[in-house]
Amino acid sequence: MEWYAAGGLLIGTVVCLMALGVPVAIAFMATNVIGTLFFIGSFNGLLQAVDNSTVLITSFQLVPVPMFILMGSLFFYSGLAVRVFDALDKLFGRIPGRLCFLTVAGGTTFSTLTGSSMANTAMLGSLLVPEMERRGYAKKMSIGPILGTGGLAMLIPPSTLGVLLASIAGVDVGRLLIAGIIPGLLLALLYVGMISLQVWRDPSCAPPYDLEPTPLREKLLxxxxxxLPMGVVVAMVVGFIIFGIATPTEAAAFGVLGVLILAALFRVLTFKVLFESLLSTVKVAGMVFFIIMNSNVFSQLLAFSGASSGMIGWVTGFDIPVTVVLLAMFAVLLLLGMFMDPVSMMLISVPVFFPLALTFGVDPAWFAIFMLLALEMSQTTPPFGLLLYIMLGVSPKGTTLYQVATAALPYLFCDAVLVGLILAFPMLVLWLPGFM
Known part of the structure; x- marks a missing residue:
């Protein structure tokens, strides 16, 4: 069978099953069974597929995934997240559009401790949108910054999706996490610039309001x-990885310990908090590991059928600049984002895109950040981006999808600017990992 027919059969089966509403993990598992029987054609082939499926999920480099999920769950269920937002709210005072800037600052901080764009968007939306609406903020100012900042969790370490991508693609986890720091902070600054521009052009979109002045002593306190304690936890996790003091797994464990100590010091560490955090971690990590297990077999089937090598040989047979190839991959990911969640997109695209990028001599950590940016943009790209619907779900009644999608456009432009910057200046991604 020709490589394009084999690839079309495998990828087409997954897409069709997901289009019918089959859960992602089940869709991949069914495709693996069909593909194994078709290409190998024996019961022994199925046994081999089962044996191979456990290779990746028993890898030590996946241990940070449940640790980072637990870290974010403890931060959320203990109420430490609300304390951070309250402190930042007092710190910003009466500056124009302060709630928008609070969204970026607080959302960036929260993203470093959750690693989940969906959790980030849901929390920011439920906390800040009603308050912004009550203060007379235009919908583009109450919704847009949250949609933009919600996606920062994919870039800024510890990114759960980044760990997954590194594990599936065979990239060094620590190097990928560190590579996301500068692009993530740069994107946050672009968002701040966009908010400032919008407020300057139309002050009525974020009207000032009377606010009881907060003494400087209370702000500093x-x-x-x-x-500051949250900053210490984040610095500890990231610093341990950069300076080689600990592996990503050990750094993630220290991060969990740090949040536990803070929760205990603030007297919010209860059995209920621990139970809810652990239950959430087990649910999310179990789902993720089951998906990864099936994606591993899917990748092997693509290689066994000749689809991966055939695609690489076909693309490299043309005299095409590497930038054009990268932008074509980016466009495919944006298109996939209209129909799939980030994990599904990753599982389908990584086995094809990563070998192709490496063939062109692209640094794997840089390409991983490039892919994460594409995944982030795809989640807020109208009309089917997943974060758009999460935002719609937590917004006040009467909010329409058109309003949510329109509010997202300026921040998608910021994302596009960052894509252009890392294409033009790859060291924005690779400079920090160079110190490892």
Whole structure:
């Protein structure tokens, strides 16, 4: 069978099953069974597929996934997240559009401790949108910054999706996590610039309002007592990885320990908090590991059928600049984002795109960040981006999909600017990992 027919059969089966509403993990598992029987054609082939499926999920490099999920769950269920937002709210005072800037600052902080764009968007939306609406903020100012900042969790370490991508693609986990720091912070600055521009052009979209002045002593106390401890936890996790003091797994464990100590010091560490955090971690990590297990077999089937090598040989047979190839991959990921969640997109695209990028001599950590940016943009790209619907679900009644999608456009432009910058200046991604 020709490589394009084999690839079309495998990828087409997955897409069709997901289009019929079959859960992602089940769709991949069914495709693996069909593909194994078709290409190998024996019961022994199925036994081999089962044996191979456990190779990746028993890998030590996947241990950070449940650790980072637990870290974010503890941060959320203990109420430490609300303390950070309250402290930042007092710190910003009366500056125009302060709630928008609070969204970016607080959302960036929260993303470093959750690693989940969906959790980030849902929390920011439920906390801040009603307050912004009550203060007379235009919908583009109450919804847009949250949609933009929600996706930062994919880039800024510890990114759960980044760990998954590194594990599936065979990229060094620590190097990928560190590579996302500068692009993530740069994107947050672009968002701040966009908010400033919008407020400057139309001050009525974020009207000022009377606010009881907060004494400087209270501002500094909130900063030291609420924000700084979180910063220490994040710096500990990231710093341990950069300077080689600990592996990503050990750094993630230290991160969990840090949040537990903070929760205990603030007297919010209860059995209920522990139970809810552990239950959430087991549910999410179990689902993720089951998906990864099936994706591993899917990747092997693509290689066994000749689809992966055939695609690489076909593309490299043309005299095409590497930038054009990268932009074509980016466009495919944006298109897939209209129909799939980030994990599904990753599982389908990584086995094809990563070998192709490596053939062109692209640094694997840089390409992983490039892919994460594409995944982030795809989740807010109208009309089917997943974060658009999450935002719609937590917004006040009467909010339409058109309003949510329109609010997202300026921040998608910021994302596109960052894509252009890392294409033009790859060291924005590779500079920090060079110190490892």
């Amino acid at each position: 909130g900063l030291v007592m609420s924000v």
